[in-house]
Amino acid sequence: MRRYILRDENAVYYECGYSNDNALFLRLEDAAWLVTDSRYTTEAKEAVRGAEVVEASDLIKAVRSLLRAHRVRKLVYDPKEWPVEALEALHSKLPRLYLRPEPAFSHRKRMIKSPEEIALLARAAELGREAFRAFGAYVAREGVGLSEKRLHFVAEGILRREGAYALSFDPIVAVGANAAKPHALPTERVLRRGDLLLLDAGLKYRRYCSDRTRTVYVGDEICFGEDQRFASPRIQRAYDLVRKAHDTAISKARAGMTGAQIDALAREVIEKGGMGEAFVHSTGHGVGLDIHEMPYISKKSQTVVEDGMVFTIEPGIYIPGEFGIRIEDMVVMRNGRPEIL
């Protein structure tokens, strides 16, 4: 057990099964408190597990009282999640308290998923895959002639299943040259036959996120699978390179490699294809309660990837003004190798 304080919504949820936008979680060895304001205490008392609910209008003041009552001298916090002002408020009247910074404290705790968490992430991924299939069928049926904005709205509705699920993030629906922006916002651009269409989207199943991307050719038929035949040989060549990078990283990654080593597996394929400069982001990121977690699969990541970690593999090629391609899957490290969720 440890002594720490958390304020990020998912970090708090991970500890006690409940959180909101104005709550603090304090753990002092085997005792724990969820401190929140009166708007939330009724539902907090129903939902919190393993912690006492404390109602306060000034959350920091309530935490200071608890720290004083328990004569706490040292407390861990995450300097990524605490704003300067809140930390100073905590410290101001407790000058002898040592606040020990541990960056990404909760993300590190959450990096290796439990079997229960992996089951939730697998279910989220499965629901996400089903939504991609349903979106593909919709686009094939009536998508041509609709704007990115309209397709974005349709994608959201399909992912959310009439409100049953929340979204992991605002979906990216991009047509043609708009797909060259890795985080494109939907525009009035209308989908035509012969266009490239990119969908990057996910949903939350019991708060655990899915994340998936497919880039497809809108021909007479539309399939949101990996086999794609583009009319443009230039786009096809880039697509094949992204697919090879994606498949290579998944087949060659092993437990014990660093994030940087796995990133290099994908990056080298695209670099050897002469398009390294067009792969403008990292190969992947962990997924869990947050859509972006550890381990990061990037050039700089020295995190050693182990069994039980869940992350994306999502290489891409982006040619501004022309097109963008990305293929993304979630994988779990199991028996030393990635398995697609």
Added chain:
Amino acid sequence: MRRYILRDENAVYYECGYSNDNALFLRLEDAAWLVTDSRYTTEAKEAVRGAEVVEASDLIKAVRSLLRAHRVRKLVYDPKEWPVEALEALHSKLPRLYLRPEPAFSHRKRMIKSPEEIALLARAAELGREAFRAFGAYVAREGVGLSEKRLHFVAEGILRREGAYALSFDPIVAVGANAAKPHALPTERVLRRGDLLLLDAGLKYRRYCSDRTRTVYVGDEICFGEDQRFASPRIQRAYDLVRKAHDTAISKARAGMTGAQIDALAREVIEKGGMGEAFVHSTGHGVGLDIHEMPYISKKSQTVVEDGMVFTIEPGIYIPGEFGIRIEDMVVMRNGRPEIL
């Protein structure tokens, strides 16, 4: 002109008409920069006004280079928006830089709205009002028998108008005793005739938020207006008290009063009615690019309310396990008095 650095999305947007989830805005007198990563630079260059777009993988490092190049000795930041780690990274290699904390720096700048901003907020409020009417018509037609979750999904769809608008926040749709939680999450609770139904919701028009709450009686007819007749005399009494508090605050508030004085106008009505303890939150909050901004209309707020400020008036009464009531409108201070938007 000033020298400051911002990282909050809406603070950055206010300065240059663009923002994303990984951007910094730096102003040094009449020069300004929007620093972001390669995923976003294509769209940033299309959208940013009055600032140069800088692409960087390490945003803080890029800002340090700009600060060094311009020999900056003093820079304002907001300790509410900067995490400890990011601020330390900025400071670490520039030990002679004085980082001056100004809490709520951007919110203070944005507190008095321009005529253009008030027009956007008025339009958002109008669209929000229309959505409440449409939701009321839907509930009257086919809402009885649906769960809160389903009604929540319907409310979202109506507010968003098939993707034309984003939401200001996750709408609150609460039936009966669930409404006693001011920030209730939707459940499987089914709406029946004779129930109380609370809707607290808003949408964004060109990024400016609306915010509105109505609590209605689901009888043979359903109207999302302020005139309500509940079957329970106890609920009716509480409703009339909330309505009187709402109307009193709006009719008696004046420019020059503090937020606390306006809060007291509503609170005294409910206290005199003997239900002061059931009004568990503050009377209102500013609305703009953020759904919660200055001025706060709360017991403690010493902010002087002036012409051009836009805020909510939203008293409520909450009886855990029984019911909750809230009536909320957005007002703008004009010619010294609040006008409902």
